[in-house]
Amino acid sequence: MASEQLHITLIQPDIVWEDKDANLQQYERMLAGIAGDKHVVALPEMFSTGFSMAPERLAEPMDGSAVRWMAAMAVKHRCILTGSLMIEDNGSFYNRMLWVQPDGSIGYYDKRHLFGYAHENEHYSRGEKRLIASVNGWRINLMVCYDLRFPVWARNQGDEYDVLLYVANWPEARSLAWRTLLQARAIENQCYVAGVNMVGKDGKGYDHAGESSVFGPLGETLWQAGREACTHTVTLDKETLRKVRTGLPFLADADKFVLL
Secondary structure (H helix, E strand, C coil), X not given: CCCCEEEEEEEECECXXXXXXXXXXXXXXXHHCCCCCCCEEECCCCCCCCCCCCHHHHCECCCCHHHHHHHHHHHHHCCEEEEEEEEEECCEEEEEEEEECCCCCEEEEECCCCCHHHCHHHCCCCCCCCCEEEECCEEEEEEEHHHHHCHHHHCCCXXXXXXXXXXXXXXXXXXXXXXXXXXXXXXXXXXXXXXECCEEEXXXXXXXXXXXXXXXXXXXXXXXXXXXXXXXXXXXXXXXXHHHHHHCCHHHHCCCCCCC
């Protein structure tokens, strides 16, 4: 059933480094505190461990404990739960963003752009295709962290999607890029953009400033978090999106291309 509104909740945590149980307990408390309607609840990149390069020790299969936890929480809270985990699949490791629905179905997107600066490409296999998920008539393009720096991969060709959703562990040292690129993706794709990040220090000593954000299709700031762990729900409006795209039909003039 189509809906004119989409309620998207971002959970910005202080991730406990490589401690799955502690993190899942933290999220249960944060989920329990969400008031009001929620269609999609987004957790950060590698939300159960932090951005660790130890998948050989920490990755789980698609029926692993964190995946089962996501399914249970989606049912309990009657929402779609998304976020990325270290996943082992057919002998390879992936930074995999799961899209877990309360009916038990699971879709996924494997991170395309692996962060070579942190040697992610030496531990994980990259994804080869995008996933544009659907909920109540809204189309949501799922992306992970470093994908944000590559606009071609996110390009909205011919009204393909309504929302770009990035889950991340984005360090404070590059916060300006985080804010600027999220806003740029909204403007150039005439879509809503939501980015969820973490706060605190990770196991490698890198600080994270949070700044989880939601931008409108003109690049306007709808919400931005500070440096504290928090949850926040933003309501997106389809009529606003239609007015922007019909009043300023820039997407019709975009260059056409095919991703190989």
